Amino acid sequence: MLLRGSHLQKLKFWTLGLVACAWLFGLVTFVAADGYFEATLPRRRASPAEIHNLSLWDLGPTVRASSYHGDWAANHHPLFLVDGRERPELVEKWASAERDHHPWVEITWRESHDLERVVLRHAGSLESAAYTARRYTLRCLTEAGAGPSLVVNSNEAAVASHDLACRRARGIRIEFDRDGADIIRLFEVETWGR
Amino acid sequence: MTRRRLTLALAATFLLGLVLRLLALQFEPPHHPDEFFQYLEPAWRHLTGAGVQTWEWRAGVRSWVLPGYHGAWMALLMRLGVHDGVKLATILRAHWALLSLTLVWAGWRGGALLTRRLSAGGAGPASAPDAPPAGWQGGLVAALLCAAFPLLVRFSIHTLSELPSILCLVWAVVLAGEIVEARGREERGKAAWMGVLLGLGICLRIQHAPVALVAVLWLLVARRFRPFAIVSAAALLPVALFGAVDWVTWGSPFSSFIAYVKFNLLEGGATSFGAFPWSWYWQQFIHRSPVGLFVLLGLGVLGLRASWPFLGAALGLAAILSTQAHKEERFAMLFWPLVLIAAAGYAGVWVAAHTSACVAKKPAPVRLRAWLARAVLTGTVALVLGDGALHCRGNDFADLTPLRYEAQAWAGRQPDVTGLLYDEPIFVGGGMWFGRPFPQLWFKPALLGNPLFSHVLVPRDSDLMRAAVQAGFTPVYPPTGRFVVLSRKAREPASELPVR
Numbered sequence: 129m130l131l132r133g134s135h136l137q138k139l140k141f142w143t144l145g146l147v148a149c150a151w152l153f154g155l156v157t158f159v160a161a162d163g164y165f166e167a168t169l170p171r172r173r174a175s176p177a178e179i180h181n182l183s184l185w186d187l188g189p190t191v192r193a194s195s196y197h198g199d200w201a202a203n204h205h206p207l208f209l210v211d212g213r214e215r216p217e218l219v220e221k222w223a224s225a226e227r228d229h230h231p232w233v234e235i236t237w238r239e240s241h242d243l244e245r246v247v248l249r250h251a252g253s254l255e256s257a258a259y260t261a262r263r264y265t266l267r268c269l270t271e272a273g274a275g276p277s278l279v280v281n282s283n284e285a286a287v288a289s290h291d292l293a294c295r296r297a298r299g300i301r302i303e304f305d306r307d308g309a310d311i312i313r314l315f316e317v318e319t320w321g322r
Numbered sequence: 323m324t325r326r327r328l329t330l331a332l333a334a335t336f337l338l339g340l341v342l343r344l345l346a347l348q349f350e351p352p353h354h355p356d357e358f359f360q361y362l363e364p365a366w367r368h369l370t371g372a373g374v375q376t377w378e379w380r381a382g383v384r385s386w387v388l389p390g391y392h393g394a395w396m397a398l399l400m401r402l403g404v405h406d407g408v409k410l411a412t413i414l415r416a417h418w419a420l421l422s423l424t425l426v427w428a429g430w431r432g433g434a435l436l437t438r439r440l441s442a443g444g445a446g447p448a449s450a451p452d453a454p455p456a457g458w459q460g461g462l463v464a465a466l467l468c469a470a471f472p473l474l475v476r477f478s479i480h481t482l483s484e485l486p487s488i489l490c491l492v493w494a495v496v497l498a499g500e501i502v503e504a505r506g507r508e509e510r511g512k513a514a515w516m517g518v519l520l521g522l523g524i525c526l527r528i529q530h531a532p533v534a535l536v537a538v539l540w541l542l543v544a545r546r547f548r549p550f551a552i553v554s555a556a557a558l559l560p561v562a563l564f565g566a567v568d569w570v571t572w573g574s575p576f577s578s579f580i581a582y583v584k585f586n587l588l589e590g591g592a593t594s595f596g597a598f599p600w601s602w603y604w605q606q607f608i609h610r611s612p613v614g615l616f617v618l619l620g621l622g623v624l625g626l627r628a629s630w631p632f633l634g635a636a637l638g639l640a641a642i643l644s645t646q647a648h649k650e651e652r653f654a655m656l657f658w659p660l661v662l663i664a665a666a667g668y669a670g671v672w673v674a675a676h677t678s679a680c681v682a683k684k685p686a687p688v689r690l691r692a693w694l695a696r697a698v699l700t701g702t703v704a705l706v707l708g709d710g711a712l713h714c715r716g717n718d719f720a721d722l723t724p725l726r727y728e729a730q731a732w733a734g735r736q737p738d739v740t741g742l743l744y745d746e747p748i749f750v751g752g753g754m755w756f757g758r759p760f761p762q763l764w765f766k767p768a769l770l771g772n773p774l775f776s777h778v779l780v781p782r783d784s785d786l787m788r789a790a791v792q793a794g795f796t797p798v799y800p801p802t803g804r805f806v807v808l809s810r811k812a813r814e815p816a817s818e819l820p821v822r
Contacts, residue, residue, distance in 0.1 A: 151394050151395065152394075157394075158365070158390065158393040161397065163369070165371030167759035169740055170738070185740075185774060186773070193371070199375065200748060203763050207740075207760065208774070211774050212773070219763065220769070225375065226380055
């Protein structure tokens with residue numbers, strides 16, 4: 129009311145315009161964000177020469193996941209997939225978010241390895257067998273792109289061991305088929321190779 | 323008072339408001355876990371994939387509009403290289419502190435409006451070119467109260483939905499009053515703005531609806547039907563925006579609104595978070611301002627002829643909120659600016675009646691009366707602000723101490739951190755405050771064996787601390803204080819820092 133003046137009005141107009149444009153740019157970036165999870169653990173030891181679990185936490189793997197169930201009390205974080213815990217608490221598992229209809233996880237390593245088999249410790253290994261994932265696809269990730277894959281249609285094993293030979297592999301990707309069923313719960317992913 | 327001196331006084335008031343808000347930014351503790359988990363964390367989680375997702379966000383009882391607004395700023399700042407969650411949160415808090423200064427301007431216009439309306443004919447357009455606008459006395463008092471009232475200053479930095487709703491609705495009530503006075507094109511423009519602000523205020527905080535109803539009622543009582551139609555139409559714009567955002571994010575229009583009303587109002591779900599007697603808000607108001615409240619209400623009642631929409635909206639809000647079993651102080655924060663403006667309107671007309679521009683040329687008793695009136699007004703404002711300052715400490719959550727937040731942020735900045743166990747999962751700042759994509763979990767002794775948990779945050783000298791020490795953790799930060807961060811002892815050094 130008091131501070132009206134043509135210069136002030138112009139300044140106000142341009143300032144507001146610039147702020148609005150910057151915010152709109154941010155909004156587009158925000159909306160376009162894919163929102164998947166990714167974390168790389170620090171490497172604490174070198175890979176041994178013999179056959180070993182390539183994904184273990186202290187080898188510094190990178191874990192990606194489509195989502196996770198991140199409640200205050202029940203934070204089922206994707207990094208629990210590689211913590212190597214033999215007798216975990218029920219909370220120490222990865223669980224996908226309820227609204228994630230196509231859950232996946234990806235574990236990549238620091239270097240290429242020859243992968244031999246993949247062991248999945250499903251929820252049924254510690255919880256109800258009904259929580260064990262039945263249908264999923266294991267894909268080997270190589271430097272050249274997607275490597276061999278394995279489609280599992282009717283898994284019943286609480287600890288499922290899948291042979292998946294893959295040379296010069298950089299990691300694996302597991303795509304789950306919820307098929308309208310419950311969220312995915314998985315305690316551990318072990319990738320054995322050298 | 324000349325126009326120039328008034329401009330300087332207003333500028334000083336804004337400056338005071340700004341300084342006080344900067345101080346609040348520095349010293350104000352967190353007010354409510356929701357300011358992190360409901361309005362910042364969802365945006366952070368959407369951008370980084372990591373963070374806490376509360377039940378409200380799984381059940382879809384929250385709109386994405388406010389987190390989306392914050393998320394847009396976060397995304398922009400991340401593009402500019404700011405990735406630290408604490409810095410992002412601080413910038414967003416500072417942004418709300420700045421925006422809350424618009425309340426000072428709303429106070430100025432609202433106070434001046436009420437003083438004009440109460441002075442009944444003596445407040446026509448100023449004749450002299452350098453004369454201040456009519457009603458300036460009430461405007462200045464209201465601006466000062468809105469700038470410096472301690473509870474409003476404290477609340478101005480919190481990233482809760484109440485603050486933007488308060489700003490929208492106070493402005494909407496002020497604009498309603500100006501529309502009652504205005505005519506023609508000015509009236510239409512103000513009505514459109516009022517409608518948008520009204521719709522936005524309600525959509526952001528449905529509990530504030532009584533204030534919006536009183537604002538609309540003001541137009542109807544004044545028989546301003548055309549502006550009323552414009553207001554109603556314009557209010558649909560934000561409503562449509564919220565509906566569309568829900569459709570895109572939750573799958574159906576107004577989905578979060580329906581779920582929210584169903585949970586809180588129909589199913590009484592909010593009572594699971596605590597129930598209080600109907601008089602709780604009044605006890606709270608009196609606790610916050612045991613003397614000032616009665617002064618404010620007294621002044622508001624004396625000017626009721628003009629201030630009824632402000633006072634009615636404030637009392638109506640308190641009355642409606644009192645019917646809900648679950649009560650929190652923030653729900654009723656809108657009460658304060660409305661009461662402050664209502665009181666300032668009468669204070670303005672009272673001081674105007676006892677002073678005049680040419681008082682220097684008048685006889686000594688008249689001058690004395692003018693000075694006394696100014697002294698009484700200054701004393702009243704000082705009393706209200708001082709009383710508010712003396713009683714503004716504390717909030718609904720006694721355990722919400724900034725020390726735990728500081729310790730959590732410190733742990734998040736450590737290069738060797740790969741996970742954090744804490745004693746309290748609600749009174750911390752979530753994944754954004756931690757700033758790292760590593761797991762954070764509620765402390766359980768069995769989890770100390772998980773190698774990912776490199777740090778533990780617990781009360782000093784507690785059983786939890788002793789359990790952590792026994793498991794091979796050692797205190798690292800801070801040397802003294804209520805909380806302590808412990809780190810896993812003598813681990814092999816990391817070959818490189820974790821990324822992202």
